[in-house]
Amino acid sequence: MRSQWFVIHTLSGQEQKVKESIEKRIKAEEMEEYIKEVLVPMEKVVEVRNQKKTVSTRKLWPGYVFVDMALLDENKRIIEKPWYFIKETQGVIGFVGGEPPTPTPADEVESIKSQISDSEEREKPKVNFEVGETVKINNGPFLNFSGVIEEIEPERGKLKVTVNIFGRNTPVELEYWQVEKA
Numbered sequence: 001m002r003s004q005w006f007v008i009h010t011l012s013g014q015e016q017k018v019k020e021s022i023e024k025r026i027k028a029e030e031m032e033e034y035i036k037e038v039l040v041p042m043e044k045v046v047e048v049r050n051q052k053k054t055v056s057t058r059k060l061w062p063g064y065v066f067v068d069m070a071l072l073d074e075n076k077r078i079i080e081k082p083w084y085f086i087k088e089t090q091g092v093i094g095f096v097g098g099e100p101p102t103p104t105p106a107d108e109v110e111s112i113k114s115q116i117s118d119s120e121e122r123e124k125p126k127v128n129f130e131v132g133e134t135v136k137i138n139n140g141p142f143l144n145f146s147g148v149i150e151e152i153e154p155e156r157g158k159l160k161v162t163v164n165i166f167g168r169n170t171p172v173e174l175e176y177w178q179v180e181k182a
Contacts (some may be wrong), residue, residue: 001070003036003069004103007096008065014091015040018065021089027160034082037068041112043119046157046177053177059160060116064096066109072100129159135179137163146182 010018019038026035041060046053071082078100086092095101127148129135134173137145150171157176162169 039066139178
């Protein structure tokens, strides 16, 4: 049977529970031939709390779980066993895309997966900064100074900020997590 990606709408905040419930029940209910993968797309984000850098995860699609599964037969009719298996999972509202649900194109899922793996490699700030914006430095030798963002380097996770030190404007390179919006 050919599997395709489908999106399941879940109760808010229940995405991880739904994923774990599906994965736990696959073997017990003999669904291995129908369900290949369950995905809750998350990315790593960095913020500063009490002058400490903390890394947390954020859901890219809150309220949704992606499932690679065989749900439709060759005539695009719903296969009942996996349909009810998902529908009866606690926390599931239903499939996205009507009846029968519309599969999500594989290339869209691949781009989501690459977004996830990108976030594993580089840390993304919880807030977005803009050139010309004033920020307060909350870590490092310039603690409690304010400055204006001159340049943003997202691939390196760095900002160039002009800080007024002893009456002179001085360019300083800082990491995203060392500043907060003023």
